[in-house]
Amino acid sequence: MLIRQKPVIRSFQITPEHNYLNRRDFIGSTALAGTSLLFAPGCAGADDKTPAANPEVNSFEDITRYNNFYEFGLDKEDPAKLSGAFNTSPWSVTIDGEAEITGKFNFEDIIGPHAIEERIYRFRCVEAWSMVVPWNGISLSNVLQRFKPTSKAKFVAFETVYRPAEMPGQRRGVLDFPYREGLTIAEAMHPLTLLATGLYGVDLPGQNGAPLRLIVPWKYGFKSIKSIVRISFTETRPYTTWSDAMPAEYGFYANVNPEVDHPRWSQARERRIGSGLFAKKQPTLMFNGYGDEVASLYTGLDLTRHF
Ligand SMILES: Nc1nc2c(c(=O)[nH]1)N[C@H]1C(S)=C(S)[C@@H](COP(=O)(O)O)O[C@H]1N2
Ligand SMILES: [Mo]
Numbered sequence: 118m119l120i121r122q123k124p125v126i127r128s129f130q131i132t133p134e135h136n137y138l139n140r141r142d143f144i145g146s147t148a149l150a151g152t153s154l155l156f157a158p159g160c161a162g163a164d165d166k167t168p169a170a171n172p173e174v175n176s177f178e179d180i181t182r183y184n185n186f187y188e189f190g191l192d193k194e195d196p197a198k199l200s201g202a203f204n205t206s207p208w209s210v211t212i213d214g215e216a217e218i219t220g221k222f223n224f225e226d227i228i229g230p231h232a233i234e235e236r237i238y239r240f241r242c243v244e245a246w247s248m249v250v251p252w253n254g255i256s257l258s259n260v261l262q263r264f265k266p267t268s269k270a271k272f273v274a275f276e277t278v279y280r281p282a283e284m285p286g287q288r289r290g291v292l293d294f295p296y297r298e299g300l301t302i303a304e305a306m307h308p309l310t311l312l313a314t315g316l317y318g319v320d321l322p323g324q325n326g327a328p329l330r331l332i333v334p335w336k337y338g339f340k341s342i343k344s345i346v347r348i349s350f351t352e353t354r355p356y357t358t359w360s361d362a363m364p365a366e367y368g369f370y371a372n373v374n375p376e377v378d379h380p381r382w383s384q385a386r387e388r389r390i391g392s393g394l395f396a397k398k399q400p401t402l403m404f405n406g407y408g409d410e411v412a413s414l415y416t417g418l419d420l421t422r423h424f
Contacts, residue, residue, distance in 0.1 A: 174237060175248040177317050179391040184324045185242065186343055187292050188277065188284040195286070200323030203283045205344070208328045214274075214350035217265035224328055228314065229263060231255040235318070236311055238334040240341075241373045241405045245398075247387040252332055253315035258306040266302065266350045273305040274298070274355035275331060276347035293362055298342040299355035299369070300333065303414050309334055309407060312345075335407040337371045368424035372415070373405035377424045 186196035189203075208224040233253050241247045261273065277296035281287040287294045304310060311332040314321060321327040326343025333340045339359050349355070359367040366380055375385045386398035404411055415423075 173239075173249040173389075174251060175391050180248060180250050180316060181322050181324060183248075183390055185244075185338065186286075186324055186326065188286045188294065188296065188344075189324065190286045190289075191291060196324035197322075199285050203280075203323040203327070203344075205323065205327040208346075210329070210345060211347045212264050212349075213347070215267045215270040215352060216350045217267065219264065227260060227312075227329070228255065229260065231259045233314060236332075238309075238311070238332060239405050239407075240332075240334065240338060241387055241401060242338040243367070243371070243379060243384075245382060245384065245387050245401075246390050247401075248390045251317055252311060252313045253318060254311045254313035254329075254332065256308050257310045257312045257331065258308060260312055261305060261348075261350075264350075269352045270302055270350035272351045272353070272355055273300050273302060274347075274349040274351050275300075275342045275345050276349075277342055278344045278346045293358055295346075296342060296358050297356055298331065298340055299351075299357045300340070301414075302350075304333065307411060307414065309410055335373060335404040335411045337367075337373055339367065340371050370415070370418075370420070370423050372411075372420065372424070373401060373403070374420055374424060375401040375403060377421055 182197045183193045184196040185193070186200070189196040189199040206224075209221050210224070210227050211221045213219045233255060235251055235253055237249060237251045239247060240250050275298045277294075278284075279287065279295040286292075300310070311334075313326070313330050313332045314328060316322075316325060321330065326341075326345075329345055330343040331341050331345065354369065357369055360369045360371070373384075378384055385401060387401045388398050389396065402408070
């Protein structure tokens with residue numbers, strides 16, 4: 118049996134954060150996507166693995182104490198405070214729909230033989246704040262391919278665990294639980310799309326979506342569904358919690374797009390968490406800065422209508 122965070126060095130627990138970041142050297146070439154993308158504009162270089170050169174990377178505290186996870190409440194502090202009773206081991210995920218291999222698989226079988234990589238991704242919430250997070254995980258495509266989706270699989274749907282006894286926000290019914298999200302098959306198979314199992318080299322804390330969650334760095338945060346228990350290959354577009362509950366406010370695609378305002382606020386700028394309450398907002402980049410990699414997924418689509 119495999120342990121959860123196999124090759125990533127779990128140094129965060131025993132060394133200061135800057136040493137951990139230096140050790141990204143050892144993690145090596147598999148981490149290239151996030152690193153090269155994040156630091157490509159102007160600041161790539163030999164020294165880019167230290168926090169001094171990478172001031173953008175948020176602290177472990179920022180990432181684990183300022184969360185959206187409505188299953189635990191509406192306030193940013195609720196998930197960290199109220200997820201103590203959330204039990205994520207053992208964990209299983211049901212794979213169903215348009216695939217040759219379906220069934221219920223335990224966490225280790227979902228991860229399979231793949232090495233856990235580190236990917237540093239920008240993260241942009243629709244609420245106009247952002248962070249930079251060193252995630253650990255594997256490309257979702259590596260996982261999905263092993264279940265042999267059929268030619269009818271046009272979308273991939275995801276569902277969060279429904280456990281009101283452990284999740285106080287579910288008892289209050291603040292959203293249409295279980296939380297559900299979906300991607301086109303092309304989005305799901307894109308190499309940037311990450312199935313995350315950890316951050317800063319440790320297993321995901323409950324508040325960040327333990328034990329496994331989606332990270333889609335060019336989309337608003339709400340697409341990055343947490344604590345996944347079901348992955349379904351579908352022929353038609355699946356139900357998605359935010360865009361189906363509030364279609365005027367949240368679209369199915371949810372690509373980061375500074376040119377399309379949320380009906381109640383602008384999407385043109387963002388506040389980087391950790392940069393201080395009075396720090397100036399910075400401009401938001403189209404596709405959250407990942408346009409070179411992903412814009413081709415949307416050719417021919419009117420992104421002001423399909424937002
Ligand atoms: N199951 C579930 N997944 C979720 C959410 C949620 O409320 N429930 N919130 C989303 C939103 S709006 C954001 S911004 C991110 C926040 O992820 P983080 O807390 O790890 O930063 O998770 C997304 N995934
Ligand atoms: Mo969000």
